[in-house]
Amino acid sequence: MTETDLNILDDEETQLCEASGKTAYPPALEFVKAQRMADFFGLLGDANRLRIISLLADTELCVGDLAIALDMNDSAVSHQLKTLRALRLVKHRKQGRHVFYQLLDRHVFDLYNTVLEHLDETAID
Amino acid sequence: MTETDLNILDDEETQLCEASGKTAYPPALEFVKAQRMADFFGLLGDANRLRIISLLADTELCVGDLAIALDMNDSAVSHQLKTLRALRLVKHRKQGRHVFYQLLDRHVFDLYNTVLEHLDETAID
């Protein structure tokens, strides 16, 4: 047996369906970690947030210009930026009464591009 | 001017805030494409769906075993699998009264691992 190698909970040997040739549960991603990942992906699961990211990846922009470029309410943009700021995905710089935002985490933009390519080669729905 | 190079809508020369040194809007991701990406990311934005993916990446499993391994309702698992199936992320194989699912799109699992690493090196919240 290689239960420990497979990181299997051995409190109870619950039986799997006999149709599968397996004798124990495969290791599942712990829920807390799964939840953190889900939060991260969910963060990118909004079209307007992605468009904001796409803009801020190229250049620095203030809230008002973002709103105009995206045809969004100033307040809506500000709320979204607050979210992105909380996750440390953007940094901001105050200049007079303007606040300029810029993409901080390039890792996110890599993910962005990865999925962009994925969509080109895969037919969704 | 390099407006066409930058793919800028030139119907109206709306003025940006003078604080930014820019004279025109940067190109934004088209909304429809952004929406497709958002749908894709949103799909991964659920802890239980991620856990299902993590299990099906390692091995083939039937619905009932998934439900037990994840401590979920059979119906809930089935609903989630329907979603994953619609997006062609999993494939299924019928064997008697069991239906075995398996991860089809390894690209998704790559993304999964990428974010997993990302979370280890970044403090979220």
Next chain:
DNA sequence: TCAACACATGAACAGACATTCATGTGTTAT
């Protein structure tokens, strides 16, 4: 000082979505 501006923030509303429950379909075994 006062008005206009840029942005932030809180509450309220509406839409999306995951789960549950009840039910339906198809398969196996007696």
Next chain:
DNA sequence: ATAACACATGAATGTCTGTTCATGTGTTGA
């Protein structure tokens, strides 16, 4: 045939969340 099983599906429910509206804070210019 019929009961038990494995899974799928539709409706209903509760929760989460993005936008809007109203308001607050801080800055600039007259």
